[in-house]
Amino acid sequence: MAFIREPIVRLIAVTHFCKPEDLDEFRIWQTDTDNEPQQLIEAAGRTCYSSWSNPSGRTNEQYIANLLEQGHMSVIEHSVASFYIRGISRACSHEIVRHRHFSYSQRSTRYVDESEGNFVVPDCIAEDPEAMKIFEEAVTKAQEAYRKLYELLREKFAHVEDKTLRRKLARQAARMVLPNATETALVMTGNFRAWRHFIRMRASRHADVEIRKVAIAVLKELQKVAPAVFGDFKIVPLPDGTEEAMSGYMWE
Numbered sequence: 001m002a003f004i005r006e007p008i009v010r011l012i013a014v015t016h017f018c019k020p021e022d023l024d025e026f027r028i029w030q031t032d033t034d035n036e037p038q039q040l041i042e043a044a045g046r047t048c049y050s051s052w053s054n055p056s057g058r059t060n061e062q063y064i065a066n067l068l069e070q071g072h073m074s075v076i077e078h079s080v081a082s083f084y085i086r087g088i089s090r091a092c093s094h095e096i097v098r099h100r101h102f103s104y105s106q107r108s109t110r111y112v113d114e115s116e117g118n119f120v121v122p123d124c125i126a127e128d129p130e131a132m133k134i135f136e137e138a139v140t141k142a143q144e145a146y147r148k149l150y151e152l153l154r155e156k157f158a159h160v161e162d163k164t165l166r167r168k169l170a171r172q173a174a175r176m177v178l179p180n181a182t183e184t185a186l187v188m189t190g191n192f193r194a195w196r197h198f199i200r201m202r203a204s205r206h207a208d209v210e211i212r213k214v215a216i217a218v219l220k221e222l223q224k225v226a227p228a229v230f231g232d233f234k235i236v237p238l239p240d241g242t243e244e245a246m247s248g249y250m251w252e
């Protein structure tokens, strides 16, 4: 068993733009960036107004800034990013999956053995020896109960021939004693508009510290791959030593 303080957040996929060079409009259109997610957004926006010749002479960054300024947010939905996230608690993942415009694949507690699982500990507990002692005792006890229940239930379902099903029947019942702090892993995929909304809600000081860490880590990655879409968010330190991020635009 290990105690985890920081989430692991990795960008694992992002939009690849395929320019159809055989079409006149795409031959006329010249953009000043090789950033593919941003190229796709500009191409989608120019489709709306057939403005392939760039009559206003905007750079890609200026073009996207104008979309964000005007609240023409559906255009940024075309570009998509996927993240692999682990080292977060089940409490945190429960908050994450409330966001309905993402696709999720999460580690199953019905199939995966949690008898050696790790636990996420909030900083305010980890930094307080007395609180940490209470936390450690509680999760250790819960994990022991999980192991005992699993063994007992495996015996109870011994008549089930299918080994995988037998284990699943035991685990799905034994998992009920696992704490909210139990570590989980997930893949989360969504478009840039959904990510902007997620960051606005969850990188705010009003959100829980753990999901805020995830949202800020996601933001840092997205600022690298699509600076024109996420560059307006500013990450600022808070008096309690944590951080929050705020958007420069009013639209979501």
Ligand SMILES: Cc1cc2nc3c(=O)[nH]c(=O)nc-3n(C[C@H](O)[C@H](O)[C@H](O)COP(=O)(O)OP(=O)(O)OC[C@H]3O[C@@H](n4cnc5c(N)ncnc54)[C@H](O)[C@@H]3O)c2cc1C
Residues within 6 Å of the ligand: 098, 099, 100, 101, 197, 198, 201, 202, 206, 207, 208
């Ligand atoms: C600080 C904080 C505290 C919270 N506390 C609680 C709590 O105590 N209890 C609790 O249950 N939840 C709580 N939540 C979760 C919150 O209520 C939302 O479920 C969560 O933040 C998902 O965001 P969202 O509703 O904007 O929707 P998302 O699913 O992220 O959707 C994005 C946007 O799409 C639109 N949308 C999506 N679905 C619909 C729909 N069905 N109808 C109309 N428009 C839609 C809305 O404009 C929405 O804002 C909290 C969230 C935060 C940030």
